[in-house]
Amino acid sequence: MTALADREWRLITDEARDGATQMALEEVAARTALEEDVRTVRVYSWEPSTLSLGYRQEADSVDWDFCDREGIDVTRRQTGGGGIYHDRYADISYTVVAPAEEVPGDLMECYALFCEPILTAFEEMGVDADFAAAEQSTIYKPSCYLRDINPAHDVVAPASSPTESRKISGNAQYRQRDVVIQHGSLSYAREPDKHVGVFDEVLETDTFTDRVTSIREESGIDREEAVDTLAAALGDWCDATPGEWRNEELTAARELADQKYGSEAWIRDREVLEAHEQ
Template sequence: MADTDVRDRAWRLIREQSWSGAMNMALDEIAAETAADGGPRTVRVYRWNPSTLSLGYRQDPDTVDWAFCEREGIEVTRRQTGGGGIYHDTNGDISYSIVAPKDELPSSLMDCYHLLCTPVLDAFERMGVAADFAEKELPEIYHPACYLRELHPAHDIVADGRKISGNAQYRRKNAVIQHGSLTYSVDAERHLSTFTGHDVSPETFRERVTGIDEESETSRSEAVSAVERALADWAAADDGSWTDDELERARERAAEKYADDDWVRRRPDER
């Protein structure tokens, strides 16, 4: 499916908002239900407040330094998408989601990734960051941490050979959700401290991961605006907002699922 086909549909842009980690994940689900029920497709930009460690769907909770996260006020939630954990710093992370009905997007996972990552790459270009898909897989450094796993050409975006954006998809019965993080500023020490049982140094982390503030002179607010404009232009989206009903359902979903200890701390063999 071409980009022009995407623009023929009705999309809404929800500009950057700050939500808890649990609420951010719940809003993705609710947006999918809205799109599947004939409502608008959604492109949105969001912030994690407080800073949050999001675990991959099957990640072992024993890889988390729970004491550090509690002491530092870092929320821990679990994504529907796979992969390793990601520390989303309130100031150092810029996240986005794209949500649309499944039958309007390519059935091929690779084709779908390349289509939905188009505005992400455009955003980097607007910021003056020379970023593109990883050309080759790089060896894994530490499996529990998403940004230290093997780089995958399908969905990992690099700048100057270092990862700057991770993207993931999951498919519900009638909708596709792609969400991802663009690293604005790297805090290697804090990111690594959310995990336990490793000997990865901050220097090693920085050799694998870079941030927008290292690759350009773009301020965070300018970077957010670039992502918003890229998403809006790609989808021909109108400015929009959540309905009261969507927010109510998202709060219920967050409480019963993404903020619930049983969901967050469940072990892989229990899923």
Template sequence: MDASDGHADREWRLIREEAWPGPMNMALDEIAAETAAAGGPRTLRVYRWEPRTLSLGYHQDPDTVDWDHCEREGVGVTRRPTGGGGIYHDSHGDVSYTIVAPADELPGDLVESYHELCAPILDAFERMGVPARFAETERPARHQPACYLRELHPAHDVVVETDGEERKVSGNAQHRRTDAVVQHGSLTYAVNAERHLAVFADASVTPAAFRERVTGIADHADVSRSEAVGALEAALADWADATEGSWTGDELERARDRASEKYASDEWTRRRPGRR
């Protein structure tokens, strides 16, 4: 990245792929935002979800979840501070990332901000040989509770055109605080339609219909998951001229407290739409 792009002259840390439970992943994003807002380093992170997790959108109705299935199969459930539908994450099919920076260092316009922060994501796909781009058409939703089956949005949905159809390969969302911006997203490495759909209470969508709308990195490039993670980490690091870093002990302690008090609580996860 050229220093004139405006990010390389600031302090960025890259936290390479780690595995955390869902509530801890969301808590770490929040703590990273507090660190950046307080004058600390901006954060780029790549991560897995262990155990496998259903992350709900901020406004999602908890009745859309098959809670019995999730408990029986050991699928964790948490709620994101960002909107959209639910996403099933496991340690093979999903690669997740977060970018965190002070709000005054990013465009105020939402679409501009998405396009700036998605630049390294598109670069990562290019490094893998996956012809990904922003969606160009707004396709109608097939299953509103599932993020990957909602309507496509050109601002933040990344697709690969296959057989003349745009299939979603990455969803990205922002939580815009007054002092910091958190953008996190999911890159699909391998599609497991059956497991993805099983976490939802309404099973009216078939796996075949899911595959018509969703694709994965492994469908388009001969790269292993670890190679895909490496491409994403390299693209993020080059974009911000970041140095490899880690969480401080204080950040981890605060994140564990935040995860326990907020992101793992029924009050947060089973919250009804409209409640804060």
């Protein structure tokens, strides 16, 4: 249990939502942490399956026709890095939101703190996972899972066999209104055709499978058990009380999704429109 457990935390095991709303909910959780002194950990899924672009990723790296044809939504994150294809089934995501003054100011120390429950969850799932022991070079920069592997925030498995280890989780942070938000993607299963298909580049599926592994491949547990294990690890880490979004938070998130995360201006050009410009 973290020293942060003496604060008020809530655990939200969220329902599947569209990508724009999922990103908006993180901003809403930041407001709640700052204004109401309630911190949030949550586990969530994406419906429909969604490609989340890194903050500075160029829109022309996306195969928009492929995404339209496959019914894949597109949004843009506040965090940097490459795009991540969040499959409705194959991806499990999480968020940790806490006031910045309560967590380490050093980025690497903060990653280590917030990833404690993630590594605990992998252990309890029977996955031999840990931070990467060494950097691995970039294969394809627009894709998060094919970019360089960084020991500071990328998790690989099996960790005990560095020459055979492949990426199983990526994690990223940003700060907003004096609040730290960390989110991450855990690979439950692999969908290589879609992971490479969302990008406007001819990539072989072996390029993805050679670099990425999954919870199902490493331990064989079913998805529901993996989600429950991750939620329990997050909740135990901060002694969180099971909770849910309040109606006013959901309303605010829908408005923010329309104004920002679901707008073409943000997705294509990182521009935030005022309400009168919608």
